[in-house]
Amino acid sequence: MSTPATWFSSTESWLDERGKGAWLAAMILGFIFFWPVGLAILFYMIWSNRMSGSFFCSRSSKSAARRVSNTQSSGNAAFDAYRDDTLKRLEDEQTAFQSFLQRLRDAKDKTEFDQFMNERARDVAAPSSPEPKTV
Structure with missing residues (x-):
């Protein structure tokens, strides 16, 4: 039960x-x-x-590492070395890709902030003139 x-x-x-x-x-x-x-x-x-996105990324890499450590030797040393190298390479690629995504997000944030500051500076530099009064 x-x-x-x-x-x-x-x-x-x-x-x-x-x-x-x-x-x-x-x-x-x-x-x-x-x-x-x-x-x-x-x-x-x-x-x-x-x-957060980091939970799923970190969770999947931890589970992959757990699977590797839980797997027994296949009996073929060449295959085991190839498997370990491939998994290491995939982990490195995942880390590099996550780093790339972070840099991409940072660049987008900077672009949006710069655009905001430029618009703000333009608005401050050109104050709106009061409308002419009609009598």
Whole structure:
């Protein structure tokens, strides 16, 4: 017989494997069928940091590392070395890609900020003249 803690843990793992979309779908369905359930899922997602993108990226790389450490040797040293090298290369590519995305976000933020400052400077430099009074 499964306990509620076991059921909750297995449900959490199942949703984690399917990603952010599954968590969002569960939350929306919770709101549709019984709003306190949706609210509880939302609070849990915020509390456990599941709303941020970094949770899913870090979780997947941790699970990949766990799978590698849990795998036994295939008996073929060349294959094991190839597998380890490939997984290392994929982790490096993931890190490089996440770094690229962060630089892209930073550049976009800077562009938007510069545009805001230019518009503000233009508005300050050219004050609106009062409309002529008609008598």
